[in-house]
Amino acid sequence: MNISDRLLRVSEMVQKCGTVADIGCDHGYVTIYLLKNGIAERAVSADVNKGPLEACEKNLRLEHVSDRAKVLLSDGFKAFDAKEKIDAAVIAGMGGRLMKRILTEGEAIVKNVSQLVLQPQSEIFLIREWVRENNFHIEREEILKEDGKYYFILDVRRGSEKExxxxxxxxxxxxxxxxxxxxxxxxxxxxxxxxxxxxxxxxxxxxxxxxxxxxxxxxxxxxxx
Ligand SMILES: C[S@@+](CC[C@H](N)C(=O)[O-])C[C@H]1O[C@@H](n2cnc3c(N)ncnc32)[C@H](O)[C@@H]1O
Structure with missing residues (x-):
C-alpha cells in the first residue's frame, strides 16, 4: 500500500486508541495504516459515497484488517450508533466548511472523543474557531508541503484552554x-x-x-x- 506523505503524517498524529473513526475514508488508507501499525485496535470507516466505500472494503480485505474495521455509508457521523464509543476521529482531505458541518452535526459522538485529527483543505480558520468554541484545544499543528501544495494538520484534544x-x-x-x-x-x-x-x-x-x-x-x- 502506497501512502502519501500527507496521509502518513495524518495517521502518525493519531494517539494509540481503542476505536478510531475515519470520516471520508475514501480508499481506506488511513484506517489500514492505523490498524496495521497498532495505533488503533478497531475502526469505523465511513464515507457518504458508495464507490469509495466499496474500494475501502476491498482494500481492508486485501490488507487483512477487515475483521477489525466496520465500513459505514454515512454523511459524517449521522449513521453512527450514538452508544458506540469512538475514542478518536480522523477527518482529512475535505474543505473546512464541510468539516465544520460534520463536527457540529456529529456532536453526540464528537463531544466524547479524546482526540480529533483534522486536515482541512480550505477555510482552516473555521476549524480553529470551532475548536476554540467547542471545549477542545489544539495540542499541536503541522504544516507540510507535498507536490507544491501546503497542508495543515491539527491535533485536537478534548478540554478547552482559556484562549x-x-x-x-x-x-x-x-x-x-x-x-x-x-x-x-x-x-x-x-x-x-x-x-x-x-x-x-x-x-x-x-x-x-x-x-x-x-x-x-x-x-x-x-x-x-
Ligand atoms: C478528497 S477525499 C479525501 C479522502 C481521504 N480522507 C484523504 O484525506 O485522502 C474526500 C472523501 O470524503 C468523502 N465525503 C465527502 N463528504 C462527506 C461527508 N459529508 N461524510 C462522509 N464522507 C464524505 C468523499 O466521498 C471522499 O471519499
Whole structure:
C-alpha cells in the first residue's frame, strides 16, 4: 500500500486508541495504516459515497484488517450508533466548511472523543474557531508541503484552554507562529506575494478582502521575526 506523505503524517498524529473513526475514508488508507501499525485496535470507516466505500472494503480485505474495521455509508457521523464509543476521529482531505458541518452535526459522538485529527483543505480558520468554541484545544499543528501544495494538520484534544481570540491565530495557527515554523514563513511569504500580484489586476472596490489578508500575514510574519 502506497501512502502519501500527507496521509502518513495524518495517521502518525493519531494517539494509540481503542476505536478510531475515519470520516471520508475514501480508499481506506488511513484506517489500514492505523490498524496495521497498532495505533488503533478497531475502526469505523465511513464515507457518504458508495464507490469509495466499496474500494475501502476491498482494500481492508486485501490488507487483512477487515475483521477489525466496520465500513459505514454515512454523511459524517449521522449513521453512527450514538452508544458506540469512538475514542478518536480522523477527518482529512475535505474543505473546512464541510468539516465544520460534520463536527457540529456529529456532536453526540464528537463531544466524547479524546482526540480529533483534522486536515482541512480550505477555510482552516473555521476549524480553529470551532475548536476554540467547542471545549477542545489544539495540542499541536503541522504544516507540510507535498507536490507544491501546503497542508495543515491539527491535533485536537478534548478540554478547552482559556484562549484569547486573535484573528491572526485562527487564520495561521498560534502553535506554528509561536514555533516560528520555517514552512509557515515560506507559506505566508508566498501568499503575500501572490496577493500583491493579484491586487494589481483588480478594481479598488474588490481589494478589501485581500488587503485584510495581507495585514494578517504581515502581523503573523512580524510575530515570527
Ligand atoms: C478528497 S477525499 C479525501 C479522502 C481521504 N480522507 C484523504 O484525506 O485522502 C474526500 C472523501 O470524503 C468523502 N465525503 C465527502 N463528504 C462527506 C461527508 N459529508 N461524510 C462522509 N464522507 C464524505 C468523499 O466521498 C471522499 O471519499
Amino acid at each position: 484569547e481570540f486573535r484573528e491572526v491565530y485562527d487564520s495561521f495557527s498560534k502553535y506554528l507562529i509561536e514555533k516560528k515554523d520555517p514552512l509557515l514563513i515560506e507559506y505566508l511569504r508566498r501568499g503575500l506575494n501572490n496577493n500583491l500580484k493579484y491586487l494589481q489586476g483588480i478594481e479598488e472596490s474588490r481589494q478589501g478582502r485581500l488587503l485584510h489578508e495581507n495585514a494578517l500575514i504581515n502581523e503573523a510574519l512580524s510575530m515570527m521575526e
